[in-house]
Amino acid sequence: MSEELLPIDSTEVPVFRPRKAMTNKTNSASSDAEPAISSRSAEFAFGTRWDDLPKVVQSESVRTFVNWVACAVGGARTASADAAINGLLRMSGAGTTPVLGRRERLQAADAALANCLTSAADTFDDTHLSTITHPTGPVAAAILSVAQTRQVSGQEFLRALAIGIEIECRISAAITAPGSGASQGWYITGVSGGIGAAAAAALLLGASHAEFITALGLAASQAAGLRATHGSMAVAFVPAFAARNGLAAAQLAMAGFTCGDKVIEGRNGLLPVLAPDADPTVIYRDLGIQFELLGNAYKPYPCGIVIHPSIDGCLDIARRAGSSNAIAQIELDVHADALFLCWRKLPTTELEAQVSLFHWAAAALARGQAGLDEGNAAAIADPEIRRLQSVMNAKVDPALASGQARVRVSLNDGTVLHSNVTQTTGSLERPMTNEELSAKFRLLASHRLSDESVDTLLQSCWLLPESLDAGNIGRLGALS
Amino acid sequence: MSEELLPIDSTEVPVFRPRKAMTNKTNSASSDAEPAISSRSAEFAFGTRWDDLPKVVQSESVRTFVNWVACAVGGARTASADAAINGLLRMSGAGTTPVLGRRERLQAADAALANCLTSAADTFDDTHLSTITHPTGPVAAAILSVAQTRQVSGQEFLRALAIGIEIECRISAAITAPGSGASQGWYITGVSGGIGAAAAAALLLGASHAEFITALGLAASQAAGLRATHGSMAVAFVPAFAARNGLAAAQLAMAGFTCGDKVIEGRNGLLPVLAPDADPTVIYRDLGIQFELLGNAYKPYPCGIVIHPSIDGCLDIARRAGSSNAIAQIELDVHADALFLCWRKLPTTELEAQVSLFHWAAAALARGQAGLDEGNAAAIADPEIRRLQSVMNAKVDPALASGQARVRVSLNDGTVLHSNVTQTTGSLERPMTNEELSAKFRLLASHRLSDESVDTLLQSCWLLPESLDAGNIGRLGALS
Structure with missing residues (x-):
């Protein structure tokens, strides 16, 4: 030194x-x-x-x-x-x-x-x-x-x-x-x-x-x-x-x-x-x-910044939901930029996944974390992460700011879990x-x-x- | 070889x-x-x-x-x-x-x-x-x-x-x-x-x-x-x-x-x-x-292409007018691009002169040629070239194609010389x-x-x- x-x-x-x-x-x-x-x-x-x-x-x-x-x-x-x-x-x-x-x-x-x-x-x-x-x-x-x-x-x-x-x-x-x-x-x-x-x-x-x-x-x-x-x-x-x-x-x-x-x-x-x-x-x-x-x-998290509020919400729900196998349906309400920039669903490469709202929300729910390992080839091919994307909808809510998102997860037993992110991690x-x-x-x-x-x-x-x-x-x- | x-x-x-x-x-x-x-x-x-x-x-x-x-x-x-x-x-x-x-x-x-x-x-x-x-x-x-x-x-x-x-x-x-x-x-x-x-x-x-x-x-x-x-x-x-x-x-x-x-x-x-x-x-x-x-x-000619029809016309008139000292007034009718791109008048540097319709039209009239020497520092400072620019007007004629121009030169004795360029040198x-x-x-x-x-x-x-x-x-x- x-x-x-x-x-x-x-x-x-x-x-x-x-x-x-x-x-x-x-x-x-x-x-x-x-x-x-x-x-x-x-x-x-x-x-x-x-x-x-x-x-x-x-x-x-x-x-x-x-x-x-x-x-x-x-x-x-x-x-x-x-x-x-x-x-x-x-x-x-x-x-x-x-x-x-x-x-x-x-x-x-x-x-x-x-x-x-x-x-x-x-x-x-x-x-x-x-x-x-x-x-x-x-x-x-x-x-x-x-x-x-x-x-x-x-x-x-x-x-x-x-x-x-x-x-x-x-x-x-x-x-x-x-x-x-x-x-x-x-x-x-x-x-x-x-x-x-x-x-x-x-x-x-x-x-x-x-x-x-x-x-x-x-x-x-x-x-x-x-x-x-x-x-x-x-x-x-x-x-x-x-x-x-x-x-x-x-x-x-x-x-x-x-x-x-x-x-x-x-x-x-x-x-x-x-x-x-x-x-x-x-x-x-x-x-x-x-x-x-x-x-x-x-x-x-190693992905597009506009995805981050949704990840925060999904990590919050993952902590409460137990295994993601119980998840039947996911609804995301997001800022317009999140879908404009990160609209990709079911990406097939790591580079596509970097700008996929659906991949990262699903990975956060499946793994309870969102680091480099959640963006690698194994994560992209992970059947559970792909299944969660396929039961996920996202829509723009004009009332949301760019650091905000709402996540609503329905479990197989009828339970519905909500997470309302008003200030994402890594925000100002x-x-x-x-x-x-x-x-x-x-x-x-x-x-x-x-x-x-x-x-x-x-x-x-x-x-x-x-x-x-x-x-x-x-x-x-x-x-x- | x-x-x-x-x-x-x-x-x-x-x-x-x-x-x-x-x-x-x-x-x-x-x-x-x-x-x-x-x-x-x-x-x-x-x-x-x-x-x-x-x-x-x-x-x-x-x-x-x-x-x-x-x-x-x-x-x-x-x-x-x-x-x-x-x-x-x-x-x-x-x-x-x-x-x-x-x-x-x-x-x-x-x-x-x-x-x-x-x-x-x-x-x-x-x-x-x-x-x-x-x-x-x-x-x-x-x-x-x-x-x-x-x-x-x-x-x-x-x-x-x-x-x-x-x-x-x-x-x-x-x-x-x-x-x-x-x-x-x-x-x-x-x-x-x-x-x-x-x-x-x-x-x-x-x-x-x-x-x-x-x-x-x-x-x-x-x-x-x-x-x-x-x-x-x-x-x-x-x-x-x-x-x-x-x-x-x-x-x-x-x-x-x-x-x-x-x-x-x-x-x-x-x-x-x-x-x-x-x-x-x-x-x-x-x-x-x-x-x-x-x-x-x-x-x-070593200058903006949109200037070239005007140079052709001025060279034509230079061949007929004798000394440029006799020139009292110059009118150019040009395509819109010539003034949009080469609007500079009385440029002070060689690089400004490259995109000056007025400099090159004046130089062609004064020198009877339009080569590298007409774009150098001496030409830019040449009092006769600057005088000709100061008695020169240019206006757009929407009827002219990009390779066309009209030049009208009035001499001190009242003579008016015209040149109508319909196909500029170096055109297709x-x-x-x-x-x-x-x-x-x-x-x-x-x-x-x-x-x-x-x-x-x-x-x-x-x-x-x-x-x-x-x-x-x-x-x-x-x-x-």
Whole structure:
């Protein structure tokens, strides 16, 4: 363990307080003025030192990083990771940048892609709840590559992470707001993630104000991502290419490549093209005062976030029902997003199951738990889980919020069990505690690292604000 | 010169015949059926050998490749190329893949990006006129990288190029068709170019049917590009990242990474998200019978294609008017695209001038020519060119087709000169001849290569169908 990793109790890192949801279109008068999103984002970034960040934002930047490293190391075991890394090696050959949980060393951009891809492969990562962005992967993966080529302190790294996530989530908020005109088919992490990654990477590379804005523009020009990738390995490729794109944008900007200074907000820019009716003021209103990072949550279950309230309800009933063999019929009332995004029933692959409301509700009822083992091939083929899906109906209740669900289970003897989930586990109101995050970390990282290495890495993540060399995380987390 | 380069007269390569414009929505009944774009594209690709391509398509694949190599070698001299390649080297380090017109060797994906970027840097490349796609760059650059790692014959290379361009242009056609619901702000080469590049690269990498469809999906998931990049170096970055994205998509697919098989056409896929009202049948109607490659044209002037009819008219008047000092007033009647895309007046940089109708019309009147020298910094600062812009008005005439313009010039003595351009140079009706393409090639390539090297490279390009090793073009065209 390197000397900067002091033995501070991780439980001392404070838990964030939920903040008010950001409202849309409350300030429509100012949307007629020049939005100047790129330059305001630059002002925010350059004007915000680590010490300027509220303590809850500082600690949340550590928490989301802990969660991200856990997911990346754990996801390194997947077939998605094997295939992607093999493809990158075929294309680019080996490099020197480590990949968490893997032996291979890759080119910097490929490593950014791979580190983000593994972190998303189990769909176990984080979620900015109001936009369903998974913000940390693209940003953290891009700057972990940067931190291998220049020494970056833990505080510099976490400051860049927090700023990148903030810009990313605010762009997501503008695009995903009701009435923005954007298609719901956009996989928003791919769209905004590269911009956040570019912002963070540009900061760590020592960008000028103009270079920073160029990096945003080059990233915005690459903004992409479709939800049609859900249910396949490519669900992890979308955030992954955002990491690569953001790093490339920052590196080109630093080399003197130029771009218009309003590619996000200007004529034929990202907002006008993707979301012509978006309120651009969402992106800079109370920037540096309200932090979207505080609206980020960490998943307790490895599947689409919109499934989680139903899992909570099914786990509750499983505790009361005894054997699932007694279950005759299941009715789920859910938020519209749960069926829009996770409509699949009787999935046949692990990747389809990640976005199947029916699979996970059934697995939770059959097994009384909802971890990685409930998403594997054996669980998907489990006759009891398949039987429960076949006697399950789900319908949208417009009165339910996104973190809510109702489960109604009828047993063969006529008993009916109800569970009414009003605040799902891992929501802003019921956040994962630091202890739960550490437990999730150990569970995931133990797939790839020895117990001793897991402890060292976990402690190094919690203590990142004290570190002189954030790149150390990449080397500690990789296999030798 | 390698032995396969036989001295065949390039003038023997036949010139294509214009084909009917592809119409939209003529077959709307079939659009209700399952579009199956991805699998039909695969069937087309695997079912089309070099010998199955009509002779005019074969020869057009050579012509567009000649034009592309010319633009790439010439564009290698630009500040855009310097900056981009420096940024890629900072990020990835050096590799082994050559870059046309440059000394540096890059990683394969970076080389694909760089070779496409240089070919677009002068906006002198090709244009699929009905969609304003610049189709050859992303596809040719991606497969030139592939051809460095495995021996690919000239016919295999050109077959992949023709197929990639065909798929690319048909996706562009569906998205850009009036009424598709897509924003006009999409920089369509970035959107469709990666898909064409992925298709061509997958073919040359020996993809199976399933791997080919995966490559299309991974490319579609990265589809991006905004016209807000116009007027900056980033105008060349958009096609360039499409080349990189397409190559990465194909390499990941070949390594067993998976993706949904309907990312272009399926639920939350590219067409439904970008162009919800698009007619998907445009993409496969008469596929293998009608070839969009025959709707591709090569630029005689290094600026936005929509400016070209006005340049033709101004050159015509310059020949008749004598000194431009006598010009008092200029009126341009143009197609709507000319002002939508090239509205800039009195540009201050070379990159803004590339998309300035006013600059180029004025330069053509002042200089009597419209080559690279009319787009450089001296031309932009030329007082006479700036004076002519200031006495120039342009207005849209809805009756004009995209290849048409009217120019009306009033001289100080009261004389009025008219030019009515009904078929611009470089249009399908007045295509660049092979001799004109060779002259353009020599002019551009001589910026970077000796006369002897230019001759060898030019001959190798025209004789590519006889070559056993298409990758040789990359090595011949790079600096040692």
